[in-house]
Amino acid sequence: MAKEEIFKKIISHAKEYGFIFQSSEIYDGLSAVYDYGQNGVELKKNIKKYWWDSMVLLHENIVGIDSAIFMHPTVWKASGHVGAFNDPLIDNKDSKKRYRADVLIEDFREKIQTKINKEITKAKKRFGEAFNLDEFVSTNRRVLDNQNKIDKLNERFTKALEDNNLDDIKQIIVDNKIACPVSGSRNWTDVRQFNLMFDTKLGSVSEDANTIYLRPETAQGIFVNYLNVQKTGRMKIPFGIAQIGKAFRNEIVARQFIFRMREFEQMEMQFFVKPGDEMKWFEFWKNTRLNWHRALGLTEDQIRTHKHQKLAHYANAAIDIEFDFPIGFKELEGIHSRTDFDLEQHQKFSGKKIQYYDNETKSSYTPYVIETSIGLDRMFFAILSNSFEEEIIEKENGVKDKRVVLKIPPSLAPVKAAILPLIRKDGLPEKARVIFNSLKYDFNCQYDEKDSIGKRYRRHDAIGTPFCVTIDHQTLEDNSVTLRYRDSMEQERVKIHKLNYMVNGLADMKKLLKKL
Ligand code: ATP
Numbered sequence: 001m002a003k004e005e006i007f008k009k010i011i012s013h014a015k016e017y018g019f020i021f022q023s024s025e026i027y028d029g030l031s032a033v034y035d036y037g038q039n040g041v042e043l044k045k046n047i048k049k050y051w052w053d054s055m056v057l058l059h060e061n062i063v064g065i066d067s068a069i070f071m072h073p074t075v076w077k078a079s080g081h082v083g084a085f086n087d088p089l090i091d092n093k094d095s096k097k098r099y100r101a102d103v104l105i106e107d108f109r110e111k112i113q114t115k116i117n118k119e120i121t122k123a124k125k126r127f128g129e130a131f132n133l134d135e136f137v138s139t140n141r142r143v144l145d146n147q148n149k150i151d152k153l154n155e156r157f158t159k160a161l162e163d164n165n166l167d168d169i170k171q172i173i174v175d176n177k178i179a180c181p182v183s184g185s186r187n188w189t190d191v192r193q194f195n196l197m198f199d200t201k202l203g204s205v206s207e208d209a210n211t212i213y214l215r216p217e218t219a220q221g222i223f224v225n226y227l228n229v230q231k232t233g234r235m236k237i238p239f240g241i242a243q244i245g246k247a248f249r250n251e252i253v254a255r256q257f258i259f260r261m262r263e264f265e266q267m268e269m270q271f272f273v274k275p276g277d278e279m280k281w282f283e284f285w286k287n288t289r290l291n292w293h294r295a296l297g298l299t300e301d302q303i304r305t306h307k308h309q310k311l312a313h314y315a316n317a318a319i320d321i322e323f324d325f326p327i328g329f330k331e332l333e334g335i336h337s338r339t340d341f342d343l344e345q346h347q348k349f350s351g352k353k354i355q356y357y358d359n360e361t362k363s364s365y366t367p368y369v370i371e372t373s374i375g376l377d378r379m380f381f382a383i384l385s386n387s388f389e390e391e392i393i394e395k396e397n398g399v400k401d402k403r404v405v406l407k408i409p410p411s412l413a414p415v416k417a418a419i420l421p422l423i424r425k426d427g428l429p430e431k432a433r434v435i436f437n438s439l440k441y442d443f444n445c446q447y448d449e450k451d452s453i454g455k456r457y458r459r460h461d462a463i464g465t466p467f468c469v470t471i472d473h474q475t476l477e478d479n480s481v482t483l484r485y486r487d488s489m490e491q492e493r494v495k496i497h498k499l500n501y502m503v504n505g506l507a508d509m510k511k512l513l514k515k516l
Contacts, residue, residue, distance in 0.1 A: 001390075007326035010388050011257055013404065017463050019043065019384065020258060032254030032262040039463050040380070042414030042444060044265075046509070047379050048244055050412065051267045053513055054292055055242040062240035062269065063233055067221025069246055073212050075220050076197065078349035079342060080313055085216060086193040088169055089252045095183035100252050101169050101191045105157055108178050109150055110328060116146050161310040166191040196249040198262075214248035219371060221245070222270045223342045226367075227354055230272075237356055237367055238281065240271040244376065256327055258377040265376035272356070272367035275340065281370045282317050282337045288516075289321060289335060289372050295515040296409050298386065304329065314341035321374075323382045332382055333374035340366040383408060387464060393489070406464030407487055410507035416443040417503050418460045422472040424449050432471040435481070435496060442500055443507060461486055467503050 001009075014020040018037035022029035036044055056064045076082045088101040119142055124131045137143050153176070160168040170191045179186050198214040215221065222241045229241055244267045251260050258264075273281045286305070293303050301324070308318040317337040322329045343366050347354045355364040387407040395401050410416065419436040421428035429449055436447045446465070448456050453470060460468055470482040475496075483502065484491045494502060505511075 003326045003328070006385070006388070007257070009390075010326060010385055013388065013406075013462070014040070014384060019463075032251055032260060034258055034261060034377075039414040043383065043408065043412060043464075044376065044380055046412040046414070047376060047383065048267065049509055050512055051292075051374070051376075051379075052242065052244060053509060054516055055240070055269050058513065058516060059240065061235070061238060062242055062271075063229060063235070064242045064244075065222065065225055065229060066245065067218070067225060067243060069215050069248075070202070070212055071215060071220060071224065073210065074349050075224060075346075076213050076216075078345040079220050079223075080345070081197060081213075081216060082195075084313060085196050087196060087252055088166060088191045089194045090170065090173065090191045091189040092180035092183055092185060093187040093189060094185040095180050097180060097182050098252050099180075101166075101173060102157075102161065103253060104178055105153070105169070105172055105176075107328075108176055109153055109157075112146050112150050112153075116143050116150075119143050158310055166193070194250075194252060196251065198248050198250055215246075216249050217247050217373070218243045218245045218266045218268045219270060219373065220342070222268065223346055223369075226272070226343060227352075230356065237358070238271060238273045238277070240269050242267075242269040244268075258381050259325060259327060259330065261377055266373060267376055267379075268371065268373045270338075271370040271372075273370060274358075275365060275368045278337045278339070278368040278370060279317065282335065285370050285372050286319060286335050289333060289374075291516055293321065293323075293332075295512055296383070296386075296412075298323070298382070302386065303332070306331070312336070314338045323378075325381060326385050332378050333372065336371045336373070338369040338371050340368050342369065343367065383412060403458055403461050405461040405486065408464035408466075409512065410466040411509050411512040413464045413466050413507065414444065415446045415460070415463060415465045416507045417445045417467040417469055417499070418456065418465050419445055419447045420453060420456050420468055420470045421449050422453055422470055426473065427476060428471050428473070431475055435469065435471065435499070439500060439503070443503060457484065457489075466507055469499060 017039060019040035021035045021037055023033035023035050024030050052064065055062050089098055090101040090104070091098050119140060120133065120136065123136050123140070137147070153172070156168070156172060159165075160172065170188065173188060174186070177186060197216050199211050200214065202210045202212045222243055225241070229235060230239070244265065246263060247266045248263050251262055253260055254262065271281060271285065290303070290305070303324075304322050306320045306322050308315070308320070311318055315336045316339050319335050320331040321333040321335070323332040343354050347366070354366065356367050357364045384406070389405050389407055391403050391405060393401050393403055417439065419432050419439070421432040432447065432449070436445055439445050448459070450456075457468055464486070466486045468484040470484065472482065475481050479496045480493050481496060481499070482491050483494045483499070
């Protein structure tokens with residue numbers, strides 16, 4: 001199935017099954033803002049728990065906070081966001097669509113890369129066992145030509161970004177004949193800078209009002225609380241502060257479902273280290289975070305790392321963890337070595353000393369910071385697209401049928417077990433309720449008695465419920481039920497008293513955390 005088609009299917013599936021709704025839909029929606037429905041909120045909560053526990057429970061030197069969305073406006077001057085949190089935007093005069101100029105160029109580069117990958121796949125097939133990748137990419141004419149194009153483009157693009165040369169960014173688009181994906185035309189405006197922060201007024205009297213910002217990242221809430229946490233928690237370096245919370249960006253491009261939203265959630269952890277130790281910790285967190293993704297079953301061809309060509313003003317090393325979304329390989333998480341930039345800036349702007357006193361060396365220093373920053377909504381999208389499958393199955397009577405199943409890792413699934421009386425009489429619903437009431441304290445169960453058992457199985461496949469528990473007449477005789485597994489659709493007879501143990505054994509969060 002073409003990726004575009006999968007993308008559309010995932011969006012409509014997410015809506016149909018109560019995962020994601022367009023915000024204010026009855027008023028025709030609000031662009032790039034989304035609401036999470038009854039199943040979406042559960043999946044989101046579980047992703048948050050997986051992240052939070054992997055940081056705060058598993059590391060004795062990481063603690064969490066929950067800072068306010070509104071912050072003193074000087075925070076954003078100090079952090080550089082007021083002056084430099086801009087994206088280069090460009091409009092197509094024919095389609096009237098607005099784009100991020102850097103994203104247009106990156107997508108163009110990705111197209112060339114795709115051509116190279118296709119050549120490699122073809123050659124692998126042709127040469128079989130004898131295929132030698134290094135030899136192939138260093139000798140094949142078409143691969144070499146395309147790689148040359150990418151290298152030249154990278155060099156010019158990096159320089160234009162570094163010099164903030166908006167004219168050359170536009171010229172790159174013109175020279176490479178990059179066309180508007182909607183109109184196909186190359187009729188572009190000039191490139192302009194656009195600040196991504198939303199502002200609002202604090203206070204009820206407009207003359208006294210102060211402009212404040214909706215935070216564009218959660219990280220600054222951690223930096224301004226560094227001293228509070230370090231002192232009250234008696235934290236010793238190295239240590240980390242984790243936070244999950246909303247962030248807001250007035251994004252230019254708003255056509256990518258929950259990949260790019262104007263209101264979204266971040267899961268960020270700032271790890272404070274001794275200056276000079278930052279590269280060691282950068283590597284540590286890169287590997288730790290990659291393992292976190294791998295534990296969910298994401299494979300090497302689905303996630304890759306991308307080293308930043310242009311470093312942000314605060315960073316001395318940075319990589320992105322990219323995921324192969326239905327819209328292509330894109331950033332899922334960023335890992336940045338932020339140096340002492342933020343703490344130094346806050347010292348300068350606040351006039352307060354923000355340092356760490358090292359008892360061993362009897363001296364003070366401003367810590368360096370390694371940041372891991374992942375978008376919760378992007379992670380949600382990654383899980384959704386990775387788990388979405390359409391399967392052709394053969395029924396008992398030989399008839400072929402289709403099922404849509406979300407193979408969400410059981411620990412993250414919104415509902416762990418569906419409790420289903422086979423029919424709505426003979427005391428089966430009552431027995432099912434007893435089972436439901438005994439399991440509901442341990443995990444999210446759903447009682448469902450409407451429609452045929454086959455339809456109910458499909459409904460639960462579609463929301464990713466890993467276990468269906470069916471109560472039938474035999475249950476009344478010997479306290480056994482049918483346990484059906486979502487992925488294999490296999491069924492087995494088990495005793496009621498074993499259900500808790502069996503479901504938890506596969507779906508408990510511990511299962512995931514122990515893989516780390
Ligand atoms: P991009 O280049 O895609 O705009 P970014 O480099 O600006 O992302 P960061 O500032 O590093 O992103 O933010 C950290 C993480 O927050 C990103 O890896 C992403 O998962 C998430 N994120 C950033 N912007 C958005 C958004 N508009 N919608 C959803 N998630 C976002």
